Amino acid sequence: MTHRVExxxxxxTLHLGDCREILPTIGKVDAVVTDPPYGIGKDGQAKSSGKHGGRKAYDFIGWDGVRPAEKIFQQILGVSDRQCIWGGNYFADFLPPSMRWLVWDKGQRINQSDGELAWTSEQAALRIFTLNRVALLMEGAQHPTQKPVEVMKWSIQQIGCPRIICDPFMGSGTTGVAAAKMGLGFIGIELHEPYFDIACRRIADALSRPDLFVERPSAPVQEALAI
Structure with missing residues (x-):
């Protein structure tokens, strides 16, 4: 497949391609913060008549049909010093024991889940972050399992605010948006081109809105090569 780089x-830097092929080429990073597909068929769940209080009508692209293989988690652990993996409860058989699980309390007590879990590599106390899911609707969700930017910023903070973050399952780019807002380096990898294009736009927009207290780098460049 064509490996596109932005x-x-x-x-x-954002990569369009398979993380299994790209992760070995990026070198060591400070941390991986990611939200992999869970393999439970959540992709396309919001596609309907559009009467879901502003929820996005996602295209069904088979995003969540298969759980990532154990080898991918071995690559993640090998390429980074610290990790935060959302949906870690679905991958606990692949991951080492951890003290610091993160809990996103969605602040809702209706039929949907009360919250979501993330596994981290940190040997420290469990942490809970409460943010109503309406925050995601305000941002305009463009991916079935998209997290609010504030949840991803908090996730990064809970593993020590590393300087360079990688997200091998970038999706619509929320981890990259959070990293940009925090002035951190970011390497994103996404297999599906529609989501990759969304991520490029969202992260570029975040970079174009500088925080007065965060130094911003410049000048985008595009590459394309075949793998």
């Missing part, structure tokens, strides 16, 4: 700024 350099959105110094230290901010």
């Amino acid at each position: 350099h959105l700024a110094e230290g901010v």
